Amino acid sequence: MNKIEHLGIAVKDLDAAEKMYEDLLGVQSYKREEVPTEGVTTSFFKCGESKIELLVGTNPNSPISRYVEKRGEGLHHIAYAVDDIRSEIERLKEKGFVALNEEPKIGADNKLVAFLHPKSAGGVLVELCQDRSPE
Numbered sequence: 001m002n003k004i005e006h007l008g009i010a011v012k013d014l015d016a017a018e019k020m021y022e023d024l025l026g027v028q029s030y031k032r033e034e035v036p037t038e039g040v041t042t043s044f045f046k047c048g049e050s051k052i053e054l055l056v057g058t059n060p061n062s063p064i065s066r067y068v069e070k071r072g073e074g075l076h077h078i079a080y081a082v083d084d085i086r087s088e089i090e091r092l093k094e095k096g097f098v099a100l101n102e103e104p105k106i107g108a109d110n111k112l113v114a115f116l117h118p119k120s121a122g123g124v125l126v127e128l129c130q131d132r133s134p135e
């Protein structure tokens with residue numbers, strides 16, 4: 001695990017959350033990106049080496065919509081930058097972590113991503129991120 005790539009924060013209203021984080025961080029969001037396969041729209045802020053990823057659900061079945069419905073807005077996941085996501089998934093499975101997707105999937109911000117079930121990671125939803133090769 002090279003660094004914390006981003007902290008994922010589940011929100012109800014992306015416009016309002018962006019305004020709050022612009023005030024908090026003193027910077028503008030550098031991109032919004034929809035990820036239809038995850039049922040989310042994301043908004044990214046740089047914060048030193050890491051990023052803040054705001055996420056709003058775009059349909060009721062989205063993991064984010066379900067999370068906010070059940071637990072309200074708040075810290076949703078920690079994403080770590082890895083060099084080789086497939087070998088990291090295998091390494092972590094051997095350590096007893098539960099991979100929610102064995103095959104990496106396309107994430108936001110030009111990443112390949114995979115998730116570990118929070119119940120296998122001390123109550124924290126973990127995301128692995130590998131930079132996608134430039135198209």
Ligand SMILES: CC[C@H](C(=O)O)C(=O)SCCNC(=O)CCNC(=O)[C@H](O)C(C)(C)COP(=O)(O)OP(=O)(O)OC[C@H]1O[C@@H](n2cnc3c(N)ncnc32)[C@H](O)[C@@H]1OP(=O)(O)O
Nearest residue numbers: 008035038063064076077100107108113115118123124125
């Ligand atoms: C990929 C685009 C973008 C990127 O960075 O590139 C993203 O980050 S997209 C982020 C949204 N996508 C995901 O989160 C995908 C992975 N998540 C899932 O598959 C589900 O959300 C899952 C399996 C974590 C939970 O779904 P489930 O339907 O099982 O929800 P439950 O409410 O039944 O939860 C079961 C159990 O887990 C606890 N839980 C749920 N979510 C979280 C969380 N974010 N952090 C910690 N714990 C979580 C929940 O409280 C339940 O525990 P229990 O003790 O049984 O109440």
Ligand SMILES: [Co+2]
Nearest residue numbers: 008053079127
């Ligand atoms: Co994320």
